[in-house]
């Protein structure tokens with residue numbers, strides 16, 4: 001998608017209207033910009049066409065959190081793509097709205113065979129390992145959405161996992177891990193899941209939170225989280241289902257310092273959520289490092305020099321801060337993701353935050369984060385590795401920290417972020433939506449209502 005005007009300065013009248021929008025309270029700001037953001041997301045996706053091919057079972061290996069020697073496959077089945085994207089334009093950093101094809105029973109069997117065969121081999125070679133079996137099985141969108149995965153196939157998956165647990169696992173813990181949007185998780189689906197998997201399979205569902213700041217999650221990521229998202233998480237806990245919130249590091253329009261403050265606060269907020277008995281119940285939280293996928297708002301902004309990939313030192317600083325601010329017990333719950341990815345995403349042009357120069361010192365920091373396990377030793381190694389980096393990485397923008405610590409985003413931070421976002425959305429509307437050309441800011445907003 002070519003554009004010539006995006007970087008042009010705004011006329012004074014538009015700039016004034018943007019500044020007024022940036023002064024709005026968070027909820028009003030989100031109410032005004034979200035329809036515009038959704039219109040732009042749909043337009044970008046239409047122009048880029050289908051990018052991720054979801055027509056075969058793919059997997060990649062993840063380090064096991066409790067055994068440094070071991071890896072487990074994370075398997076993704078083919079699908080018609082994330083249903084949320086169809087209606088709303090989807091999330092700003094994701095391109096899982098792929099058409100692909102219907103998931104079949106054979107796909108489910110292929111996916112489960114990859115996982116079970118891997119475990120059979122592992123335990124045959126390591127009879128001394130009494131660790132559990134992780135069945136990490138996913139759709140590109142939501143495992144619990146009937147539009148994306150038919151109830152019959154879900155049933156079949158539950159049945160096979162239960163069978164494995166009862167006949168082959170020989171007393172080992174079996175953990176089913178998957179992902180779903182919070183709006184697709186209902187009491188009924190949780191009850192069904194538990195009944196069909198039986199009482200002994202441990203269940204853990206990853207849910208996209210991205211940020212606990214409303215402007216970041218809805219005004220930038222277009223996450224479409226239910227307002228009662230914390231209550232949804234409590235409901236999962238009541239049904240004995242583990243919940244793993246995913247937080248995104250490196251949103252557009254945030255400075256490096258703001259991204260660190262937002263990530264630290266969002267992770268802390270999620271770990272602090274308590275159930276009806278007043279107990280903390282989030283046992284794992286993922287810090288996802290932003291990558292760059294074609295067909296996304298993030299990619300559009302990056303191409304137009306309005307967004308930079310996060311710096312590895314900023315991710316390290318986030319982890320170090322969390323290491324100092326959280327109890328060792330809570331710190332261990334945080335995992336770092338998004339530094340490597342599955343084959344189909346790489347083939348579809350996803351760029352991960354990586355150093356292309358093997359001799360660069362930053363690789364030692366990357367290496368530790370890629371195999372992150374959240375132990376005090378891990379944290380010490382990270383600090384030492386960071387302290388020993390003396391040369392700036394040639395592949396990244398120079399890290400500007402260390403930064404002043406702040407609890408989340410200040411009102412002045414928010415004003416700046418709102419101004420940057422509103423300005424970018426307005427300039428995009430002028431560039432990629434011919435019918436909006438020449439309209440003022442308020443007119444553009446009205447035209448989307």
Ligand code: SF4
Nearest residue numbers: 082090091094096141
């Ligand atoms: S992040 Fe999840 S909900 Fe958002 S578009 Fe991607 S798959 Fe869909």
Ligand SMILES: [Zn+2]
Nearest residue numbers: 355360362393
């Ligand atoms: Zn480097």
